[in-house]
Amino acid sequence: MGLLLATALILSYIESLIPFFFGVPGMKLGLPNMAIVMALYMFGWKEAIVINVFRIVISGFLFGNMYGILFSLSGAVISFIAMLIIKSTDRFSMTGTSIIGGVFHNIAQILVAAFVVKTSGIIYYMPVLIIAGVITGFINGTIASQVMAHIRRIIK
Amino acid sequence: MKYKKNDLILGALILVAALIIWGIMMMLSSKGSEVVVYEDGKELYRYSLSDNIRQEIISSAGVNVLIIENGECYLEDADCPDKLCVKQGKIGKIGESIVCLPHKVVITIEGEGGSEYDATAQ
Known part of the structure; x- marks a missing residue:
């Protein structure tokens, strides 16, 4: 678990270094989610929550600010719940x-951004963000499942 | 570990749905005529997109420097920590926005008949 937390933190750091930005607010690579998905499949939801919360708070203090912590917590909570639901159906792999x-x-x-600025106009960017989410989620999930396969081989 | 078929179906469905919505939005969007600046959901300033101006947007949390030129607008500088608003680049079509979250400032392009979206959420 500590290893995964460290991995998540490193991925957070890498993500903060990459100027990945297509002119849309709120767009990120979601690299740390690789570690979260792996935790979810290797251990379970409780362990994954612990890693997720520590990851956000620590990386927030290291590379961001209080404001960023609250912002990314909101995204993390919703996406985590969605992932739990999808996983519990047992019809999808890590990539899904x-x-x-x-x-x-x-x-x-x-x-959350629309709520903070009290302007609904930025929901205009929703489709772009959803497309981005599918692409980054697919890439992250693919990498995560490859890594998982290797780790399982080593442990055995 | 291989993908399950469901993964690809799921991804493809979401992708297609979002692309269709995006495509429709792109087709419907036209050149805007006004630049409206909101702070915390309240209208602060309104400029014509056909003007060429350089204006400091002074909100309660800080300053953003707004440039309007050649029918487009962008933020040249800001004193917020992340400067994501500056990186959002130029906008000019109805509905497009630049968002500065730390300052709660939104710059939106509107057309003749006002915004096609309800401007304020609350």
């Missing part, structure tokens, strides 16, 4: 879970 996580993370963030 990760896609849903990415999509709902972005939806939640833009809704």
